[in-house]
Amino acid sequence: MTAMTTGNSSRADTNRRRILDVALAELLRDPDASMDQIARAAGVVRRTVYGHFPSREALISTLVDEAVEALVDADAQARHGVTDPAESVARSVLALWEVADRYRLLIALAQRTVTVQGIRERLAPLRANKVELLRRGLEAGVFSSPLPAPALAYVHEQLLFAVMEAVNDGLVAVDEAGRSATVTVLTAAGMPASSATELVAEVSGGS
Amino acid sequence: MTAMTTGNSSRADTNRRRILDVALAELLRDPDASMDQIARAAGVVRRTVYGHFPSREALISTLVDEAVEALVDADAQARHGVTDPAESVARSVLALWEVADRYRLLIALAQRTVTVQGIRERLAPLRANKVELLRRGLEAGVFSSPLPAPALAYVHEQLLFAVMEAVNDGLVAVDEAGRSATVTVLTAAGMPASSATELVAEVSGGS
DNA sequence: GTGCAATTGCACGGTGCTGTGCAAGTTCAT
């Protein structure tokens, strides 16, 4: 062990990484994908997967952890130093979009029942932020909705999922999807369409 | 057979009905619910369920058929004779809400992969209607969205699901949910919040 | 009560998945 205890990407680590990546894609396509399907898709034998992850649940759990971490980071970074609620929502959604597009699995799995508890718990902080933000916006009159802030947070989540599906089905161009999703989220919160479009153009254009 | 060939609800029919009802609830809670779980929940033995439905798939298929039929009917009836796109959407969503609330299973199942094809096919006519409606609204300038009509249809579907979840979790009152959902759908399509609220009040209040 | 339909209880065979064990390769650094 001369200099390879950390940052070492032996083929073992490479395999582990590829298994995770492939598992993500495979589980997205079919939340019930078996370990064998995942292994084969990763160009590896089932037994090897068990060499890296002790159980199916452990594999998924790792996936979820990675996804949540990425989402929380993106959200925090996007909103760093922004005070205006509308702009905050816009930046947040745009940033989340980039990550979530890759981790669509999360939403697919969140729809299921058994594992749902763990995921919801782990996503709680993210959702709490969003709710707080929406509440401020509603009180300030920037937003306007018959729905209370927590329900609006649900709406935002599902809305992103809908746009992702639309992208999957080729109804929306990938490079437009993020902005379109953001505008839709803002208008769904009761912001005038013109203001929302303008804000998003400003926020995403000036990058 | 004196007078009971039709409209006869022998305990056989009663059981069949209860099995369907319970299966709906049970599958909503867990899309992977086994035949045994369903049977027990219906106060019946597994073997009996197979007496009514030849396979798990047949049972679910019956459920889906009933749900789709109810949805299509509600939609058609709600929009009968209404020409204005916005009002049409409003009436349609309100009507669909009543039915969909009971058939949340559909959306839960639609999220899954295997059975998805059949369901999507059967829902196609309903979605086609909605898309056409949205397209007209967009062209007329009543709606305004960066998303094309088909993508907006996805958004509407998922949005209803989000509100249903919010209701489930006690974040929104059931008797307000339909109207709130409708307003949110309209604003998400780019309609000003004030117009949407007004329209929904008018359409749903004057019943 | 007699008869018919439906329900029950149990016992199969079949299938597909999970997680484990172990011996035989393979790959890579030293």
Next chain:
DNA sequence: ATGAACTTGCACAGCACCGTGCAATTGCAC
């Protein structure tokens, strides 16, 4: 080339489920 880590290829036990068969039983109608 030697050793260590990793991978492979099988084989196995366990489990949960599906769909079916059949004999016994229950409930309802007449």
